[in-house]
Amino acid sequence: MKAAILALGSELLGTIKLDRNSLRITAELEHFGVELIGKSTIGDDETTIGDALKHWMEHADVIITTGGLGPTTDDLTRSAVATALGRTLSQDPELEAQLRRRFASLGRQMAEVNRRQAEIIEGGTTLSNARGTAPGMRIDHEGTTIFLFPGVPREADYMIEAHLRPWLQEHASANGITETIEHALLKIACLPESEVEQRILPAYEEFGREWITILGAPGEVTLHLKAQGEKPDCEKKLQTMQERLRELVGDSVFTNRANASLAHVVGELLTEKTKTIATAESCTGGLLAERLTRVPGSSAYFLGGLATYSYESKTDLLGIPTALILEHGAVSEPISNAMAQAVKAKYGSDYGIGITGVAGPTGGTDEKPIGTVHITLAGPAEADIEHQLKRFPGDRDRVRLQSTQWALHMLRKRLNLTQCG
């Protein structure tokens, strides 16, 4: 079974918004083994919409449109589809009564323009919309089934679940389709995308390049895996792919859970080992504390953080000797070490992290160019100090993000080494 998606609305043809409803529709199609062969975004023009529909009807068994079901004159989906299919469009008294009741239940009177939303296409089935005033519609026409859904994302979501999913389920089983597409992912910290790509080349060969998508962000790479087949086979295949990729990439893989961030994984390790952490940040100005505390329940292990941005705050709040700063400069190994140790002592935590560097865009020198960052992880014992000097590429935001990513990465690796208890 083949599908196409039409996103309708001139606002999706500007320089700002992209149609994102299609991503969720695609997930649903894949789940039932339906292949998406293409998607189009069309502006508010009846002829162009109708022609695009006719074009995709030549190729697809099912077409889902989103948008253009509102009450205003630029909502043209109903009339464009009716004209393209050569069917009439008429006012449905029952649907109009429903709409009026809906408005009344919201304490509002229905405007006259909303009557347009009670127009139905000859032979079509009305699809209820529990989250808005625009009903959807399903039409079977010359072997193609066409779904008209509203474009507002939360309304489209409802329509996908309430109307598309049961239809796909029924038609997949009626057509003996038992194949599905399943997904998995692996998240990798602190390896460049090119390095990950290099390491996983053998997996591209073994599994096929089209089943692995690599997406890079500063300090983090995600491998998106896909498998097609009977459900148990898919799961087995994804399992095999994951194991092989973990083997190739190494211990920079930190999770296979979509909703787990690196800070989340670090938080779980701290909780499991009942350890606590405190942070002292200069160039990252609180970003590490923010990432750690973004995780629900972080109050159990995050004791506190200092953004010691100025010289004074380093000396006053952390008690770092002015002489040490004057001797080595604020961006130096002795200072990041002192920051990590001082903040650990101040909060009485098991671990302390110190970060000091040059995030830019100014402040770089030949010796310490922009992107120079010292990161220190101080552990439970007095002499337990792990220091890294990094030269991060990119602008201020990227330098700051990568600095905190490395700090979390160091902490994660350390906690993985640590015995429980």
Add this chain to the structure above:
Amino acid sequence: MKAAILALGSELLGTIKLDRNSLRITAELEHFGVELIGKSTIGDDETTIGDALKHWMEHADVIITTGGLGPTTDDLTRSAVATALGRTLSQDPELEAQLRRRFASLGRQMAEVNRRQAEIIEGGTTLSNARGTAPGMRIDHEGTTIFLFPGVPREADYMIEAHLRPWLQEHASANGITETIEHALLKIACLPESEVEQRILPAYEEFGREWITILGAPGEVTLHLKAQGEKPDCEKKLQTMQERLRELVGDSVFTNRANASLAHVVGELLTEKTKTIATAESCTGGLLAERLTRVPGSSAYFLGGLATYSYESKTDLLGIPTALILEHGAVSEPISNAMAQAVKAKYGSDYGIGITGVAGPTGGTDEKPIGTVHITLAGPAEADIEHQLKRFPGDRDRVRLQSTQWALHMLRKRLNLTQCG
């Protein structure tokens, strides 16, 4: 002149990636007054690509395709276009020699598969690609001009600038097109999207709904404005729209600059008035400090921040009496006031901000449900205290983001009231 865009590649039909090249192409089209009437994303299938091209040729004067120009067997754009247009595809010795030289200059030998990238469509013009090995192509066919560009974003960007822009310029002036589409924006803090929508209803009436797009994010709404016409008229129209919208929305509009964040604007005000700030954060855990220091040059006014997440850090680091916390609870007006005043004193800053609240997902009570946040801005004078109690909707991330947004908003409004010097 009408245009269509075709994004080619099966990886753009999954659940993860969206074609974003079209946004930059659209900006270029708009600049030269060319109307984008639709765009399609097509998988790696020669027939479907060819049919989509023929479909759009019926409607558009210019078609830009991106993707599918690589060396592998799933790169089908060249052959699909040639077949659709009924033109031959042949190896170009000169282009092949260029490609070999390019690989040599990179210190690599050209693989045999890359020979495919030297295939040209009969009658087409090769377009150089300074950022990759895939050359582009331009073909004039029965009144439609077709551009084939690579899909890698930085390569597509190059092609847009080097090949699409001059062509549009030439054709716009040859066809006497002097119209353009220009953009402007307004950013609004701490008003819900629905409230902004309500306030600007008269502007929809006056200027037309299609020229104003409203985009909402937690704590921030952006109005994107658009005007079409001769360049000076556009600028005048955008100016008028901005003034009217500022009038309707009020002083929550904080900038009309795309690259200026609320923290950026606050930073400029602090710099202008030579004032300094320090922060004490509980539920936001450093997010406010992070946002303030994300701004380049923030060391001039941001003296430091404390993430006082635990009871102990509030008493130990800020010297807030335990009795006060026991009496009112950590999430209370007296505590946020004490945090703001204590951190101001500790760092010797002009302003201090204290934030304490329940970000969730746990910790909510009937009296203090999740989303309850106290925000205090302490000013230069002893008794200068401005407190707000908010109940933010949404999850942990949204509560944290809105809390810091309100803190910045309060500070911005205060600084706007303050006389210079």
